[in-house]
Amino acid sequence: MDDGLQGRSNDFVNYARVYEETFTENIHSISDDPPIMVKEGKHLVFIKTAEDGESEDEPQVFDVTTSLVEGFGGHLGAIITYEDKSEREKLHKNVSKLKDLNTVEELAASAVHEIKNPIFSIRGFLRLLENSLTQDDKRREYTRIMIAELDRLSKLADDFLMLTKSQGKKGDYVFADRILMEVLKFFEPRFDLIGISCHFETGDEIAPVYIDADQLKQVFINIIQNAIDAMPAGGNIYVGVYSKNKDVIIEIKDEGSGIKKEDEGNIFKPFFTTKENGTGLGLFISKRIIRSYRGTIEFKSEEGHGATFIIKIPASSAVVE
Amino acid sequence: MERCKVMVVDDQLWVRTMLLEALSSSGYLTFGAANGREALRMMHMEKPDIALIDMTIPGIDGFALLAHLKDEKPEMATILMSGNSDEDCIRRARKEGACGYLVKPFDMEELKSLLARISTTLDMAARGEVRWTMDSREGQMIS
Numbered sequence: 001m002d003d004g005l006q007g008r009s010n011d012f013v014n015y016a017r018v019y020e021e022t023f024t025e026n027i028h029s030i031s032d033d034p035p036i037m038v039k040e041g042k043h044l045v046f047i048k049t050a051e052d053g054e055s056e057d058e059p060q061v062f063d064v065t066t067s068l069v070e071g072f073g074g075h076l077g078a079i080i081t082y083e084d085k086s087e088r089e090k091l092h093k094n095v096s097k098l099k100d101l102n103t104v105e106e107l108a109a110s111a112v113h114e115i116k117n118p119i120f121s122i123r124g125f126l127r128l129l130e131n132s133l134t135q136d137d138k139r140r141e142y143t144r145i146m147i148a149e150l151d152r153l154s155k156l157a158d159d160f161l162m163l164t165k166s167q168g169k170k171g172d173y174v175f176a177d178r179i180l181m182e183v184l185k186f187f188e189p190r191f192d193l194i195g196i197s198c199h200f201e202t203g204d205e206i207a208p209v210y211i212d213a214d215q216l217k218q219v220f221i222n223i224i225q226n227a228i229d230a231m232p233a234g235g236n237i238y239v240g241v242y243s244k245n246k247d248v249i250i251e252i253k254d255e256g257s258g259i260k261k262e263d264e265g266n267i268f269k270p271f272f273t274t275k276e277n278g279t280g281l282g283l284f285i286s287k288r289i290i291r292s293y294r295g296t297i298e299f300k301s302e303e304g305h306g307a308t309f310i311i312k313i314p315a316s317s318a319v320v321e
Numbered sequence: 322m323e324r325c326k327v328m329v330v331d332d333q334l335w336v337r338t339m340l341l342e343a344l345s346s347s348g349y350l351t352f353g354a355a356n357g358r359e360a361l362r363m364m365h366m367e368k369p370d371i372a373l374i375d376m377t378i379p380g381i382d383g384f385a386l387l388a389h390l391k392d393e394k395p396e397m398a399t400i401l402m403s404g405n406s407d408e409d410c411i412r413r414a415r416k417e418g419a420c421g422y423l424v425k426p427f428d429m430e431e432l433k434s435l436l437a438r439i440s441t442t443l444d445m446a447a448r449g450e451v452r453w454t455m456d457s458r459e460g461q462m463i464s
C-alpha cells in the first residue's frame with residue numbers, strides 16, 4: 001500500500017469508534033487515553049470519504065484484520081492490517097457494467113471510438129508540427145511515416161469493428177447492381193486520379209439478394225480497392241452483375257499485377273498481405289460476410305495478367321425455404 | 322465577409338485543443354465547448370458562424386445539439402464529426418440540415434477546404450438565400 005495508509009488511520013480509528021457503539025461482541029479496549037476500541041477478527045469495512053452521506057463518491061472498501069497483542073496485564077495493543085479493496089470493487093462494478101452492453105458489437109464500437117479519438121488528436125498535432133518545418137527539412141519524412149502508421153492503426157480498428165458485426169442475421173432484400181453502382185460512384189474521383197477506366201455491365205433482370213446492404217458495400221469496396229492497389233499506373237476494371245440459375249453473380253476483373261501462385265492459398269487468410277501498408281483483413285472479412293449469407297467468393301488470376309474476383313450470392317427466392 | 326468564427330464542440334480535451342490550434346493557425350477565430358450545454362451557453366456570447374460538433378458528446382448528443390442550434394440560430398452552418406462512418410448516421414445528418422459529416426480521423430486539409438467553401442456561402446445563408454445541404458460521405462456541400 002502507498003502513503004494512503006497514513007491518511008486513512010484517522011478514518012480507521014473513527015470506524016473503530018463506530019463499532020464500539022454498535023457492537024459489543026469481540027470488542028476490546030486497547031488504550032484508555034486516547035480511548036481506542038477494536039473489533040477482533042476479519043471484516044470488510046466501507047468508509048465514505050465525503051462528509052455527507054449523500055455524496056455520489058464510491059465508498060472506500062477495506063479488508064480489515066485485527067489481532068490483539070496480549071501482555072501479562074491485559075491487551076498491549078493490536079495489530080491491524082487493512083487492505084484497500086477499492087480498486088478491485090471498482091473493477092468488479094465495471095465488469096458488471098460491461099455485461100450490460102448488449103453485444104460484443106456495441107462494446108467494439110465504443111472501443112474503436114476510444115481508439116480513434118487519440119489517433120485523431122495525435123495526427124492533427126503531427127500535421128501542425130509538420131507545418132512548422134521548412135519544406136526541405138528531412139524530419140518531414142518522419143511525420144509522413146507517423147501519419148501513415150496512424151492511418152494504418154485507424155483502418156485496423158475499423159476492420160476489427162467490421163469483424164464483430166453480427167453476420168448472416170440482419171439483412172434486407174437488396175439489388176447488388178445498385179449497391180455496386182453506389183460504390184463505383186464513391187471510387188470515381190480515385191479512378192480519375194490514377195487513370196483507371198471502369199466498365200460496368202449488368203444483365204437485364206437482376207434478382208434481389210438477401211443481405212445486409214452495408215456489409216455488401218464493404219465487400220465491394222474491399223475488392224475494388226484491391227484492384228486499384230494492383231494497378232498503380234492505371235488500366236481497366238471490368239465489373240459485371242448477372243443473374244444465373246438461382247444465383248446473382250458479381251465479377252470484378254482488373255489488369256493489375258495478378259496473384260502469385262505461391263500466394264493463392266493465402267489471400268483469404270487474416271493478416272496476409274503483400275502491401276507495405278496493408279492490413280490483410282480485406283478479403284478475410286469479405287469472405288466471412290459473403291459466406292454468412294450462403295454465398296461464395298472465388299478468384300482467377302495469373303501473375304502479371306490481372307485478377308478476377310467472382311462473388312456468388314443466392315437469389316432471394318432461392319433462400320426462402 | 323470578415324474572419325469566420327468556429328465553435329468546436331468535443332468532450333475530449335486534446336481533440337478539442339488540436340482542432341482549435343489547427344483552425345486558429347489557419348486564420349479562423351475559434352472557441353471550444355466540452356458538451357452540448359456549454360455549447361448552447363457560449364453560442365449566445367460568442368455568436369459563431371460555424372459549429373463543428375462531435376456526435377458522441379456527453380449529455381445532449383450531436384443530433385440533439387444540432388436541432389437546438391438549428392432552432393436558435395438557423396443561419397449558422399454545422400458540421401458533424403464522428404468516429405464511425407455508419408450510413409444511417411450520415412443520412413440522418415443530411416436530413417437534419419448539417420452541411421458536412423467528417424469521419425475521424427480526417428485530415429485537417431479536408432476540414433479546411435470544407436470550411437472555406439462554407440464561409441463563401443455564409444453571407445448568402447445569412448440572407449436566407451441558400452439552405453444548407455450536403456452530399457456524399459466526405460461531407461461535400463452543395464448550395
Ligand SMILES: Nc1ncnc2c1ncn2[C@@H]1O[C@H](COP(=O)(O)OP(=O)(O)OP(=O)(O)O)[C@@H](O)[C@H]1O
Pocket residue numbers: 222226227230254256257258259263267268272273274275277278279280281282283284306307
Ligand atoms: N486484385 C488483386 N490483384 C493482385 N493481388 C491481390 C488482389 N486482391 C488481393 N490481392 C492479394 O491478396 C492480399 C490480401 O488482400 P486483402 O485485401 O485481404 O489485404 P490487403 O489489401 O493487403 O490489406 P487490406 O486489409 O488493407 O485490404 C493482398 O495483399 C494482395 O497480395
Ligand SMILES: [Mg+2]
Pocket residue numbers: 222225226282283
Ligand atoms: Mg485489400
